[in-house]
Amino acid sequence: MKAVVYEKPYSVAVRDVDDPRIEHPNDVIVRVTSSAICGSDLHMYEGRTAAEPGIVFGHENLGVVEETGSGVVSLSKGDRVVMPFNVACGFCKNCLAGDTGFCLTVNPGFAGGAYGYVAMGPYKGGQADRLRVPFADFNCLKLPQSDLETDFILLADIFPTGYHGCELAQVSPGESVAVYGAGPVGLMAAYSALLRGAATVFVVDRVSERLEKAREIGAVPIDFSKGDPVPQIMDRTGGEGTDKGVDAVGYQAQAHDASHEEPASVLNSLVDTVRPTGRLGVPGLYVPSDPGGPDEHAKHGQLLVSIGRMFEKGQRMGTGQCNVKRYNRQLRDLIIAGRARPSFVVSHELPLDQAPQAYEKFDKRVEGYTKVVLHPALAA
Numbered sequence: 533m534k535a536v537v538y539e540k541p542y543s544v545a546v547r548d549v550d551d552p553r554i555e556h557p558n559d560v561i562v563r564v565t566s567s568a569i570c571g572s573d574l575h576m577y578e579g580r581t582a583a584e585p586g587i588v589f590g591h592e593n594l595g596v597v598e599e600t601g602s603g604v605v606s607l608s609k610g611d612r613v614v615m616p617f618n619v620a621c622g623f624c625k626n627c628l629a630g631d632t633g634f635c636l637t638v639n640p641g642f643a644g645g646a647y648g649y650v651a652m653g654p655y656k657g658g659q660a661d662r663l664r665v666p667f668a669d670f671n672c673l674k675l676p677q678s679d680l681e682t683d684f685i686l687l688a689d690i691f692p693t694g695y696h697g698c699e700l701a702q703v704s705p706g707e708s709v710a711v712y713g714a715g716p717v718g719l720m721a722a723y724s725a726l727l728r729g730a731a732t733v734f735v736v737d738r739v740s741e742r743l744e745k746a747r748e749i750g751a752v753p754i755d756f757s758k759g760d761p762v763p764q765i766m767d768r769t770g771g772e773g774t775d776k777g778v779d780a781v782g783y784q785a786q787a788h789d790a791s792h793e794e795p796a797s798v799l800n801s802l803v804d805t806v807r808p809t810g811r812l813g814v815p816g817l818y819v820p821s822d823p824g825g826p827d828e829h830a831k832h833g834q835l836l837v838s839i840g841r842m843f844e845k846g847q848r849m850g851t852g853q854c855n856v857k858r859y860n861r862q863l864r865d866l867i868i869a870g871r872a873r874p875s876f877v878v879s880h881e882l883p884l885d886q887a888p889q890a891y892e893k894f895d896k897r898v899e900g901y902t903k904v905v906l907h908p909a910l911a912a
């Protein structure tokens with residue numbers, strides 16, 4: 533079958549790889565019809581991780597069940613399903629608590645597994661014709677037959693992840709929220725904040741198409757290329773700051789003049805933006821080691837964050853991988869009911885064989901490349 537394979541920094545290729553097969557009675561094989569490219573894939577694409585050449589990318593996957601293992605009870609051939617990017621067992625201590633992003637079974641020695649991702653276990657990615665899904669009864673969310681595939685594919689990661697940012701920050705009706713980053717995750721966080729009844733949502737970025745999408749959904753765009761975003765938001769909140777804040781940027785945060793990376797800049801801006809006793813949700817990714825980091829501390833995942841100011845303001849922060857399974861059923865039902873249409877974030881839908889160009893353009897954030905969905909089924 534065809535699959536998107538990592539070759540070397542800034543290079544992926546569509547190559548022939550072995551078809552997946554049932555390896556355990558609880559597996560299913562899914563024929564992939566949509567697989568999205570994520571900002572997290574870019575960390576591997578840019579050679580910032582220990583990802584080895586040959587890894588098949590793709591942790592945001594939707595498709596049709598083609599084959600079921602003998603132990604699978606709830607799925608049949610022909611079912612349309614979307615999988616959380618987390619691979620989880622459903623029965624360990626963390627899964628039972630709903631923390632499926634930290635499953636203790638699927639990736640020995642590490643809490644949490646994912647498809648097609650370095651250090652997240654042996655699971656191949658779904659930017660391919662077919663995908664093996666382990667613990668399939670737990671990991672597959674069934675979807676109705678409908679023309680909403682571009683909305684449903686976002687249930688694999690970014691819609692729940694944006695929602696998770698709001699849950700970590702406990703965004704509540706009537707509140708003001710600052711979301712840093714207008715990438716797919718930031719836009720989904722802003723959208724989720726509005727779904728949760730926030731009164732005012734600010735979205736900070738410097739990419740104009742992305743800020744425009746934020747405006748379209750009813751958020752207030754803040755362009756950090758025009759100056760420090762903190763006073764811009766302070767001015768609009770009567771000097772008080774926002775009730776809540778979400779970091780949807782992570783360690784690739786840029787300095788305000790975009791001349792270099794400043795990995796702690798968004799965390800520090802959030803501490804300054806959010807009012808005393810407010811909460812910060814940090815789905816943006818930070819790593820325990822970053823060989824390309826700008827200084828010795830950053831290379832070891834240690835950042836200069838103003839913990840003193842956080843203490844002074846009595847703020848609370850939550851972070852980590854999204855537990856997609858905790859939210860995906862409810863968010864699916866909001867889509868089915870017509871109450872959520874997250875697909876506004878999707879800018880490109882392309883056949884699998886255009887993955888190399890799509891990665892290149894998405895990485896450069898050019899031509900309005902906000903979120904790309906690949907369709908293997910169209911590639912033949």
Ligand SMILES: NC(=O)c1ccc[n+]([C@@H]2O[C@H](COP(=O)([O-])OP(=O)(O)OC[C@H]3O[C@@H](n4cnc5c(N)ncnc54)[C@H](O)[C@@H]3O)[C@@H](O)[C@H]2O)c1
Nearest residue numbers: 571572713715716717781782785786815816817852853854
């Ligand atoms: N926690 C999870 O489960 C989870 C899941 C998916 C993605 N992520 C992470 O979420 C983050 C965002 O993902 P994405 O796909 O939206 O990525 P992205 O790279 O497309 O978007 C990040 C955006 O942040 C903007 N930005 C850079 N510096 C900034 C600054 N100082 N202030 C404000 N904005 C700034 C960029 O211009 C870009 O538009 C990444 O770190 C990704 O790895 C986490």
Ligand SMILES: [Zn+2]
Nearest residue numbers: 570572592689
């Ligand atoms: Zn993702």
Ligand SMILES: [Zn+2]
Nearest residue numbers: 621624627635
């Ligand atoms: Zn588990």
